[in-house]
Amino acid sequence: MEQAQLPDWEEDLIDAAIRAAEGRLEAERRAARKRAVQLAREQGYHRLAVAIDRPEKQNSRQLSLFGDDPTLFDDVS
Secondary structure, X not given: OOOOOOXXXXXXXXXXXXXXXXXXXXXXXXXXXXXXXHHHHHHHHHHHHHXXXXXXXXXXXXXXXXXXXXXXXOOOO
């Protein structure tokens, strides 16, 4: 049994569908790359915030970034 040849318009339709699917795949990969970079950036900001040493003693006239109330992570002696 011999397979029938597809008409030109049908081949073009198939090629267009393949190109569209490949385009969507590439767009998804670009978006995933952007999300990965953003996530890494946010993790870096978080690590930096956690790594900041809190001053032991503050000048009472100085604006305080951290409150005076101890938190879970403060070393209360």
